[in-house]
Amino acid sequence: GDSVTQTEGPVTVSESESLIINCTYSATSIAYPNLFWYVRYPGEGLQLLLKVITAGQKGSSRGFEATYNKETTSFHLQKASVQESDSAVYYCALGDGSSGSWQLIFGSGTQLTVMP
Amino acid sequence: GGIITQTPKFLIGQEGQKLTLKCQQNFNHDTMYWYRQDSGKGLRLIYYSITENDLQKGDLSEGYDASREKKSSFSLTVTSAQKNEMAVFLCASSIETFPNERLFFGHGTKLSVL
Numbered sequence: 001g002d003s004v005t006q007t008e009g010p011v012t013v014s015e016s017e018s019l020i021i022n023c024t025y026s027a028t029s030i031a032y033p034n035l036f037w038y039v040r041y042p043g044e045g046l047q048l049l050l051k052v053i054t055a056g057q058k059g060s061s062r063g064f065e066a067t068y069n070k071e072t073t074s075f076h077l078q079k080a081s082v083q084e085s086d087s088a089v090y091y092c093a094l095g096d097g098s099s100g101s102w103q104l105i106f107g108s109g110t111q112l113t114v115m116p
Numbered sequence: 117g118g119i120i121t122q123t124p125k126f127l128i129g130q131e132g133q134k135l136t137l138k139c140q141q142n143f144n145h146d147t148m149y150w151y152r153q154d155s156g157k158g159l160r161l162i163y164y165s166i167t168e169n170d171l172q173k174g175d176l177s178e179g180y181d182a183s184r185e186k187k188s189s190f191s192l193t194v195t196s197a198q199k200n201e202m203a204v205f206l207c208a209s210s211i212e213t214f215p216n217e218r219l220f221f222g223h224g225t226k227l228s229v230l
Contacts, residue, residue, distance in 0.1 A: 004158065038219075044223070045206075045223045046206065046219075046221035047220070048218045048219070091158065103164070104159075104161075105158070106151075106158035106159040106160075107158050108157050108158045109158065
């Protein structure tokens with residue numbers, strides 16, 4: 001079945017440093033799945049950070065960017081300069097239609113801590 | 117804006133017990149979902165429902181029942197709790213069940229089985 005693999009946490013960086021959280025996917029049911037990054041901030045529910053539904057395109061939100069690379073089957077999350085408020089758990093996910101109906105397949109999550 | 121409310125926030129059960137988790141949404145969304153998350157793992161889909169009284173099994177449906185009697189509510193029942201089981205159950209909703217739709221999540225119910 002389809003799967004998502006992402007950077008194992010926890011990840012700790014200092015404020016204003018750059019960040020990359022790796023995400024690679026395996027999609028056997030569909031050639032070009034839709035790709036998502038979700039985030040859970042402390043004390044909040046999981047929420048969509050960004051999505052890209054077209055291969056080769058880039059999505060961005062809150063200073064984060066991710067590019068849909070179908071050659072390397074990757075969707076890495078990057079930010080040039082992180083802030084303490086970016087501390088959260090980040091989940092990469094893909095839209096899967098292998099069972100005849102759509103669902104999201106999630107990675108295991110990456111805990112990010114940004115030190116002041 | 118809307119909100120998804122899951123109750124209870126914490127649930128402690130005994131081995132073999134039937135346990136029910138509840139979820140309410142006021143987005144007026146058609147589709148609702150139940151996911152399970154184990155420590156260090158991704159979310160896995162248990163059940164989803166595309167409309168009132170509809171139920172669709174996810175990859176992890178064995179050992180669970182679900183009920184969607186109203187558009188705004190979706191309940192999940194653990195039919196027989198397993199000893200030492202510990203997981204977080206997340207409820208979500210979306211406007212439709214399309215692959216590019218955005219899911220809105222509740223804060224979760226944390227289950228512990230003694």
